[in-house]
Amino acid sequence: MAAIELDGVTKRFGDVTAVSNLDLTVPEGEVFGFLGPNGAGKSTTINMLLDFVRPTAGEVRVLGLDAGRDSVAVRRRTGVLPEGYDVYERLTGRKHIEFAMRSKEVDDDASAVLERVGIADAADRKAGGYSKGMRQRLVLGMALVGEPDLLILDEPSSGLDPGGAREMREIVRSEADRGTTVFFSSHVLGQVEAVCDRVGIMRGGNLVAEDSIEGLRGAVDEGETLTVTVDAASEDDLTAVRALDGVSSAATDGGTVTVSCDADAKTGVIGALEEAGVTVKDFQTEETSLEDLFLAYTEGEEGEVSA
Numbered sequence: 368m369a370a371i372e373l374d375g376v377t378k379r380f381g382d383v384t385a386v387s388n389l390d391l392t393v394p395e396g397e398v399f400g401f402l403g404p405n406g407a408g409k410s411t412t413i414n415m416l417l418d419f420v421r422p423t424a425g426e427v428r429v430l431g432l433d434a435g436r437d438s439v440a441v442r443r444r445t446g447v448l449p450e451g452y453d454v455y456e457r458l459t460g461r462k463h464i465e466f467a468m469r470s471k472e473v474d475d476d477a478s479a480v481l482e483r484v485g486i487a488d489a490a491d492r493k494a495g496g497y498s499k500g501m502r503q504r505l506v507l508g509m510a511l512v513g514e515p516d517l518l519i520l521d522e523p524s525s526g527l528d529p530g531g532a533r534e535m536r537e538i539v540r541s542e543a544d545r546g547t548t549v550f551f552s553s554h555v556l557g558q559v560e561a562v563c564d565r566v567g568i569m570r571g572g573n574l575v576a577e578d579s580i581e582g583l584r585g586a587v588d589e590g591e592t593l594t595v596t597v598d599a600a601s602e603d604d605l606t607a608v609r610a611l612d613g614v615s616s617a618a619t620d621g622g623t624v625t626v627s628c629d630a631d632a633k634t635g636v637i638g639a640l641e642e643a644g645v646t647v648k649d650f651q652t653e654e655t656s657l658e659d660l661f662l663a664y665t666e667g668e669e670g671e672v673s674a
């Protein structure tokens with residue numbers, strides 16, 4: 368069964384189309400990264416999963432249930448870290464967790480939850496005195512109450528220091544190991560790359576890409592830069608390299624050869640250099656970063672990248 372299934376979903380606010388005819392399936396147990404520039408429709412999509420917003424058209428199913436009709440059941444099995452959630456200033460951290468336990472009608476160990484998100488020491492302090500990162504950890508703790516089947520995290524790294532961001536990744540991975548599906552929206556691309564099995568990229572209300580990061584790299588087809596350290600290479604030595612399939616350019620400064628090529632052309636490049644009598648001392652490749660991928664899908668003319 369799919370944990371999340373959107374079928375032809377559109378949401379219009381007056382004459383603004385926030386989400387347009389969106390089809391998206393997230394299988395159970397997957398960590399799915401949901402990316403896109405500001406205003407792309409991410410929060411609107413998340414709000415439809417939780418029935419905070421009703422679609423104008425289409426069908427939204429969460430954990431096999433209808434998001435609108437069965438919203439109470441969906442929320443009971445879902446842990447949510449909403450973007451910009453305000454804590455109750457006068458309640459302690461522990462009271463927040465107990466509140467989440469009562470809302471979900473579960474009997475968890477509040478201290479263990481607070482320990483897990485790294486704020487056990489501050490359990491009995493009022494959340495009004497918490498730092499931004501501590502508040503974020505507290506809200507994550509509330510989301511984890513009751514071992515949810517689905518975790519929806521909207522910008523979970525916001526306010527976290529590098530240690531907190533690492534702990535967040537570890538929690539996401541351990542939840543996924545437990546079988547939880549994680550739907551993760553973020554602008555912090557490194558965070559997404561580190562934890563997500565697949566990503567979807569939204570742009571102007573449309574899903575413009577949906578794949579593993581590897582798959583997206585292949586579709587963008589920017590190739591890789593191969594840097595080869597050699598004893599000596601001349602322009603003539605590059606003739607055979609340039610003639611290879613999958614090589615878009617090659618240059619040399621004498622001691623280093625730089626080649627732009629498809630990932631599967633690398634071996635051929637090294638072979639062609641050696642055949643030309645060049646001694647290859649070392650080589651390394653640089654992959655397209657997730658940031659480059661993101662920009663390739665979200666900048667320039669719409670529909671430029673066909674994935």
Ligand SMILES: Nc1ncnc2c1ncn2[C@@H]1O[C@H](COP(=O)(O)OP(=O)(O)OP(=O)(O)O)[C@@H](O)[C@H]1O
Binds near residue numbers: 385411
């Ligand atoms: N309640 C609303 N009323 C009117 N327009 C809205 C409403 N909610 C969202 N929109 C519009 O829908 C579009 C998508 O917004 P949404 O908040 O879903 O984007 P987002 O991808 O979450 O952006 P961000 O990364 O900035 O949070 C925007 O043009 C926004 O102005």
